[in-house]
Amino acid sequence: MEILCVHSARWWQAQKVLIGREGRPLVIIDNFHPLPTVCVDDADRRSFRPVARHYPGIRAPVPKPYFAPVRRGLSDILIHHFDYRGGVSVQECFYSLLTTPPAQLNYIQRLPHVDGGDDRKVAILHYLCYEHHGGTAFFRQRRTGFETVPNDRFAAYKQGVEADHDSLGAPTPQYYTRNDRRFDRIRTVKARYNRAILYFGSNLHTILPGTEDSFSDDPRIGRLTVNTFVHPAHAGQKPPGAA
Numbered sequence: 178m179e180i181l182c183v184h185s186a187r188w189w190q191a192q193k194v195l196i197g198r199e200g201r202p203l204v205i206i207d208n209f210h211p212l213p214t215v216c217v218d219d220a221d222r223r224s225f226r227p228v229a230r231h232y233p234g235i236r237a238p239v240p241k242p243y244f245a246p247v248r249r250g251l252s253d254i255l256i257h258h259f260d261y262r263g264g265v266s267v268q269e270c271f272y273s274l275l276t277t278p279p280a281q282l283n284y285i286q287r288l289p290h291v292d293g294g295d296d297r298k299v300a301i302l303h304y305l306c307y308e309h310h311g312g313t314a315f316f317r318q319r320r321t322g323f324e325t326v327p328n329d330r331f332a333a334y335k336q337g338v339e340a341d342h343d344s345l346g347a348p349t350p351q352y353y354t355r356n357d358r359r360f361d362r363i364r365t366v367k368a369r370y371n372r373a374i375l376y377f378g379s380n381l382h383t384i385l386p387g388t389e390d391s392f393s394d395d396p397r398i399g400r401l402t403v404n405t406f407v408h409p410a411h412a413g414q415k416p417p418g419a420a
Contacts, residue, residue, distance in 0.1 A: 186250025193258055196315050197324045197363040201377050202258050203315075205366060209303055209373035211246050216403065217305050219243075220272045220396040233277035233286045233384070235394060239270040239403055251301070254375060255407070259299055264410030268298070272305075275384060275400040278392050279351040287348040288338065289316040289360055292378030292406060294328035303373040303403035310400040311387035314354065315364040315380055324363065325379040353383045368400070378406060 190207040210216060223237035244251075244267070255261040277286065292300050302313060317324045320337035341359045348359070356362050365385070366374050376382070386392070386400065393399035 186247060186253075189250060191254070194364070196376070196380060197317055198322075199324045201325060201380055202375075203364065203366070204254055204258055204375040206254075206373045206375075207369060207371070209247065209371050210243075213305060213371040216243065216303075217396060217401065220305065220401055223272060223396075225272070225274055225394065225396075228271070230283065231285055231290065232273065233282060234273055234275040236271040236273050236404075239272055239405075243270070243403070251375075251407075255299060259375070259377070261299075261409045266408045266410045268406045268408055270403065270405040272396070273402045273404045274394055274396060275386060276392055276394050279386075282350050282352070284347065287350060287353060289314075289318075289353050289381040289383045291326045291381060294326065294331055294379065295408065296325070296327035296377065296379050297408055298378040299375055299407050300378045301373060301375050301403075301405040301407065303405070304368045304370060305396075305401040305403065306368055306391075306399070307370050308368055309387045310368045310391045311385035312365060312367040313374065313382055314362050314366075314385050315376075315382045316353070316360040317363050318360055318381065319358065324381060325377065326381060327379045352386050354385055 188208050188211065191204060193202055193204050195201065196203050219240065220237065225235035225237045228236045252265055255265055292298060315324070318334060318337050320340060321333055323330055323334055326334045345358060353360065390398050391400040
């Protein structure tokens with residue numbers, strides 16, 4: 178574990194760890210945003226809607242001023258620990274609320290997932306909820322040994338999922354929280370109010386829900402997060418640990 182000093186965001190408590198055998202970076206920042214209650218208040222005024230079949234919940238857009246107090250600190254982290262150069266491009270940014278109970282999950286939602294096959298994309302997950310809302314877990318597929326699934330691994334990963342289905346049947350309708358014959362859990366991060374985590378979106382990961390409140394559609398009660406996806410403004414770089 179490496180304790181980080183981010184001079185442009187001195188209120189942060191930041192650390193970096195490496196995930197699994199592939200050693201991809203995971204940065205954990207506590208006290209991430211100077212105005213978390215303003216973020217929650219803003220989310221409470223928004224209209225949330227389902228946006229994709231893969232996300233088990235609802236989302237609403239985040240206003241651009243959200244980034245103003247953390248932009249320089251995030252740039253420092255992305256440059257020094259994710260090898261970003263030439264600027265950062267924000268691709269998506271949403272408030273998210275988990276609302277789908279385990280029994281209603283579709284097949285894909287029952288398995289660990291990646292945030293697309295772009296091996297340069299970094300996910301920034303900002304928890305605006307408390308510890309009882311669970312956290313986030315990272316996984317390794319047993320058949321392939323993959324901890325990340327960029328585009329050039331997707332076919333082999335999919336074959337592994339299909340082989341597991343043929344031999345083990347469909348996964349149980351629940352959130353993936355455990356080691357079993359399909360996947361090994363290799364890292365867990367607990368939710369904490371105003372904590373943010375940064376990781377490459379190609380890492381296999383999943384939501385760890387907490388109590389029944391975790392499925393509330395009320396931003397002041399449920400598992401409220403800000404989900405942001407960024408990419409280097411200058412493409413064509415390979416991430417640390419990539420072949």
